[in-house]
Amino acid sequence: MKRLDLIFSERELDAIIKTLEKANVPGYTVMKHATGRGPERVVTEDMEFTGLGANAHVIVFCEQELIDKMRDNIRDDLSYYGGVAYISEATPL
Amino acid sequence: MKRLDLIFSERELDAIIKTLEKANVPGYTVMKHATGRGPERVVTEDMEFTGLGANAHVIVFCEQELIDKMRDNIRDDLSYYGGVAYISEATPL
Amino acid sequence: MKRLDLIFSERELDAIIKTLEKANVPGYTVMKHATGRGPERVVTEDMEFTGLGANAHVIVFCEQELIDKMRDNIRDDLSYYGGVAYISEATPL
Amino acid sequence: MEINPILQNVLAPPVLFFLIGAISVLFKSDLEIPAPLPKLFSLYLLLAIGFKGGIEIQKSGFTNQVLPTLSAAILMSLVIPLIGFLILRFKFDVFNSAAIAAAYGSISAVTFISAESFLENQKIAFDGFMVGALALMESPAIIVGLLLVKFAAPKNRPKSRKMHLSAILHESLLNGSVYLLLSSLIVGFLTASSNPSGIAKMEPFTGQLFYGAECFFLLDMGIVAAQRLPRLKNAGSFLIGFSIFMPLFNAFIGVFVARFLSLGPGNALLFVVLCASASYLAVPAAMRMTVPEAKSSYYISTTLGLTFPFNIVLGIPIYMSLVNTIIPLPPL
Amino acid sequence: MEINPILQNVLAPPVLFFLIGAISVLFKSDLEIPAPLPKLFSLYLLLAIGFKGGIEIQKSGFTNQVLPTLSAAILMSLVIPLIGFLILRFKFDVFNSAAIAAAYGSISAVTFISAESFLENQKIAFDGFMVGALALMESPAIIVGLLLVKFAAPKNRPKSRKMHLSAILHESLLNGSVYLLLSSLIVGFLTASSNPSGIAKMEPFTGQLFYGAECFFLLDMGIVAAQRLPRLKNAGSFLIGFSIFMPLFNAFIGVFVARFLSLGPGNALLFVVLCASASYLAVPAAMRMTVPEAKSSYYISTTLGLTFPFNIVLGIPIYMSLVNTIIPLPPL
């Protein structure tokens, strides 16, 4: 099994979830209110009151083939507003 | 060292922490307010005001043997309300 | 690529971010409001109103060499208030 | 039934804000009241309802209408879940039936205060002790629901889920929202009896602010209800029908009980609304803990997505005209 | 221009709390208003502004000054972004220019209410229908900004970012803060016309509490503004100059329009402040969604880090003396 970590602007969340659902992932977890800085040196803060929002961190545990299936769509999504995606190994308990 | 990721309903948190403490884990970290969807396609949202709450994400860095020791108890806990548990490799800095 | 997970008191966040920036990491993500327990059996809670705050969880995706460069500084930072740091493998999507 | 009271109800700020919230979801506006802000308002409303209710009960004392009304309220919250359970069993397993039935036996405090606002608007009197009925109707339905699970559930339920009576009482009486309402009621009662100057000092917070806070909370309820509504589709038309039919049915029983109790029109409406409303706070929280086999999306989507909006927007004026029709009928 | 009105403005609680917030950042105090508490206050202020504005509009009716003023307001929010765009294009690409220009064409509700507080302090009358101008000036600038992107953007913009008119209208009218302000205005209007008793019941929440909540929110705005300010350094002196010059320039145009409309000094100040203020809520949220090529740090640091504090602390009294100078001039 793999673990996919996606970190991107909260505003992109609906698009990403749509991509995940379309690929039929077994599940996903979303953590909002993440802040951070990316390679463009823009610091994302949790300015919820401005409507800008912060980042979301999405974790998906799934098989490699599912990731391969989603790769292009996720990259598209992330290239729009920015964000990162990393894969690592994970074994179910 | 291993890294154990547990994601489950916040309402189950006390039970899981009891299991972790009983196994004498060196430490753990809890992140609340996670939302998500599981294999049963039920979307968990952060409806704190209804008392339902959202998911908790627990991270434990510990040795493999500890995980083996806890495995059955954690599986029991998770089979009650649902939730997922994954193990991956981790090296202390 | 590596994934570096840092978990420590929110009060230490500025110091850690300064360390990361000095090492010129490509980016980082911060999640606040994490709670937990460490080896000293002190439970950290989110008592924001007392000014104590909770823990922060910082994730950095970067190359091994960068981690080697930061190792001593991060260890210094963490030895002050406590906290943990673990490295694992990660592949960009 | 005239159209006027419905329109007048809809044009009150709390209902308008509820609709605004619902419409924002419909139109995909990104209006959002992020957690835990709604919790602030739900805690505040429970505290204020309880506190004011306690004062009213202390003031009015235990008149001879109080005890029969409160007993009838408890009775209704024991009977309604049983009826609901029997209906739901046609389509659902024991767990889901018990959980949904318990929600409809219990009450919604915000529906209750909407009915109070409606009465104030219509200048119809009602008594403070009705808050006592509100407080007393939260728990019994939970107990019935859990007992139904305990006795009707398949025998092979895992041991860890066997419920003891103590656990059932704990879930039904010490549930956060039940506990806050009940204990605020006691605080209000004690303050009124031993420290009346405290009432005036609390008034700006629990009294004057109340209506506005209600509006703000209903704005969020509108958003949440509209988000839940589409999930009802998966639940099927049986459950959709149930979430409209059941409140009407309960209202119908309720109005006859109110008549039997010789309640005035104001108290009668509140009694009927308590019967007709369904819980989306105390019961879901308790069921999630104790009956994880039940799908939370069922008991949340019905109560929050359909029954609550129905009661707030159409139900209350409908029940009022029901009360106005049935209560004055000559004795049988 | 005398120093007195500036000092008097600075010594009002909302401005003092703003300064306290800003100074806390300067002195590295760990004072913090954690998310999402500021959102509570921004939602509350929008709701209360809209509600009170709706009541005022219903009360005052559509006098013959209303329509010309509202039309002029819309016109200004269409013209200002065009001028701003032309200026910004000297230094920035189409995306950043359009986003920043839209922010300056739109308005800041908190600056508006600060001007109202200033007028009340100075005992200068103004009309409730100006809130209508506030509400109407939020969206057009967003539309202009997005149209500028649509037509002036490089042709090789990826397909996924081609904007349809429907998307533009959606972003400009259903943006959370625009939607809440507009719909609260409608609620206020409907309440005033069909349910006047609701006004009194809302008053403690939307009226009496307002000034204090404004202070609390401005405390946070002071913190946020002071945190954003240093980021302007990276943006360069052109943008720093722009964020002071543009409001002054807009105020200058605004005051002549106000004179042309024969507005009294109170309404004139509010009109000028609407022209001079820049949006840090609706526009950034919309631009972030639709023009990700624009750097959010640009349109946030300028509006929130410099223009907003400038307007709150110095701008309002300056505009007042501008109004006092220009409006009474003999006709040309």
Added chain:
Amino acid sequence: MEINPILQNVLAPPVLFFLIGAISVLFKSDLEIPAPLPKLFSLYLLLAIGFKGGIEIQKSGFTNQVLPTLSAAILMSLVIPLIGFLILRFKFDVFNSAAIAAAYGSISAVTFISAESFLENQKIAFDGFMVGALALMESPAIIVGLLLVKFAAPKNRPKSRKMHLSAILHESLLNGSVYLLLSSLIVGFLTASSNPSGIAKMEPFTGQLFYGAECFFLLDMGIVAAQRLPRLKNAGSFLIGFSIFMPLFNAFIGVFVARFLSLGPGNALLFVVLCASASYLAVPAAMRMTVPEAKSSYYISTTLGLTFPFNIVLGIPIYMSLVNTIIPLPPL
């Protein structure tokens, strides 16, 4: 000491809500006020206390009782930590002793306002300038605590933790809660002197709402205190004894100082309460930053888990009877 004032104190809404919160933990109710809502109330209370205090100080002016009282207050907050340190050193290392001692030298604003509510209830007059004493007693104890660490700590403390005077002053004066209280006090003062109409406009927020917000916050404090209490067990009976004995001891010194200052019974009680109360906001935050060697569970469990509830529930009426006994004694 009669039982009556204690019962009367316990039956006031703020204390009742505190008890409700504590009991909810005892009974394992899932009542919870999620973060960051408690922060909203703690910020609000500091802002309102400061603002109202500033107004009172401006109104009353600097009578000839003000300066001696404020000086005595500062003196007490310098002396108490020294005494506490000497006592604590019997059992704890320098770091823990200094941190705990600093907490007891500093003050708890909520204990102070509970004492004010108690006095209002008992219709005993007190002066607004006592808020000045509150504000001035927060920082000196932090300074003493940090100086104790600086000079008494083992010489092998790592270099990174060597504290400079500037860092000590920063922690003690720019700590979020100290800063907000002090600066709100200044805002209140400035508003009262230069902009009196602002007072009336703030009154609903900082005045009328205060009592209710205090109740809501105390509900949470009850929960938090009861959660912390069991952790005291690990700390041992010495620390448990200390957290009851130390406030009583400080109250005892305080009442004689109050007598020496010829304070009236109201001001005397407030003075005594300031001496007897311990900080759970400013001091823990500062100590956590600068003395990580000290166990936060020690200085939090004692102040929040035992001393605070003791003062709120039993302490205040006890101190009142102490004041009533000692103050009227014939001069020595």
